[in-house]
Amino acid sequence: MSQYNPLSSLMVEKATGWRLFIKTIIARAYPRIIGQQREKSWVFFDIFLPMLAVSSYVFVYRAIHAPEEYVGFVVVGGAMTAFWMNIMWSMSSQLYWEKEQGNLALYIMAPNSMMAVLLGMAVGGMFATLLRSVAIILLGSLLFHVQYTIGNLIQLLAVFFAAITALYGMGMMSASLFLLLSREADHLAQLATEPVFLVSGFYFPIKSFNFWIAAAASIIPLTLGLDAMRQLVFASGPALGFLNVRVELTILFGLCIAFLFGARALLAYMERLAIREGRLTESRR
């Protein structure tokens, strides 16, 4: 006869291995997906701020009598800025903020993988930002009467998801680099805004640059992602494209693999380094 254990109803089966990994991803993605929607001011600012920039650049193009498809280029580029901002502020700087608030040590102490924490941040951020960028595209297209000519929807979706996956892989890599930073984290995140918008061609076709500059800028996944998407959604896109869409898609898949594996290796290295140097709990104000 088995003995009755009064605590048995309170005992929870511990998740381990892949189950723990998946549960950690979901747990870290949850505040990104649900929490961010609860804070209405963030939803407003995340859509409103890129829309203001988009509108300004659209009116610049109109002031210099640019062809109308450039307005569409700006709207699509403006929508993708939401992803870059999310990478810089909610991925790269996140571990620094967690450190500032004292949560980082708890993350490290907990019996889960930091890689799963980063993946959760990425998945949640990706989904929440997708909603905002769709809103920017819809608003921008309605306000400025943008015309789209989508030829190959499958290729478009493949380009988009490859670019975003590679981008968040890059975000995970930079998050581990930011692990060592302190006050400079905010400044470095700010420094990586306008220069990246410039070299990645957020508001103009990247083909306008010299080949080697455009090739170097392609290390940022949004450069090729934007270029390929513009080729696939605008009638004049292919003429203004940097490389063939298939080539760009292949490079993006390569970047996905490189950044995701790079993030894993870099995170392990940086975590060890940060522990050795005692920088996980420091707060240099």
Add this chain to the structure above:
Amino acid sequence: MQHPENLRSFKIATWLGWQIESNWTDPFLFAVYSIVKPLASAGILVVMYSIITRGNFNTPIFPYIYFGNAFYIYVGAVMSGISWAVIDDREHYKTLKYMYIAPIRIPVYWLGRGVARFLSGSVAVLITITFGVLFLHVPLDLTKVDWPLFIVSLAMGIAMLSMLGLILASITLLVAHHFFLIGEAVASALYLFSGAIFPLDVLPAWIRPVGFAIPITYWLELMRRSLAGDVAQAFPTLARFSNLQLLGILLGLSILFGLLSVLVYRFCDYRARERGLIDFVTNY
């Protein structure tokens, strides 16, 4: 006794602001940070312009865009510099309550905190304009610059932006940390509505009145006119106004916003004390 207290508050805040803004890294990285951001921002506009005009920089619209964008650096720097001090002191350093009990004047202290960003903004403006003149044929002949107009407009503009910054700082007293985007949002909105980088005539007719109500519109026009004279007056938006009239409008609006900043500060300060928000830490 009021004068030494104001002066002391301003001087100490300026020194403190400079330390906070600059000592997060070594001077080299700080210089790179101060130069690269504004140049990249101007670079976006330059590339957009050169693609469409095939590199023809000898049109009146180019200096219009370039000067407008360069001087707009001050708007973000001064306004956000002043209002950010509230969030920084209250949430990050948790020292706002100590500032309140110290023998200083809070609005003057905030203005002083904005000086550091004004200085780094000035360097950015200077570098952006120098780069444009040297490499992009931006028309600037130092012998033809209307220096008195330039100096008076610049001084009035900075004073006006400080008053706008004070209004934002006062409002920031009542809001949580996650509203840190308030300065950026206001600066972006003004960038669009003031026609900083395009003539207001390009905006839909129903939005233009917003631009005419903003002092920054007149200030940027004065800055362009003082540096590039006829080039700036080629656009019909404010062509009917003489320089003196523009100065008068800017002065009137600056006084209006100055008075408004006093009222808003008094109201927000009172509400913040009433609701116990001076040592408010929202932490997310």
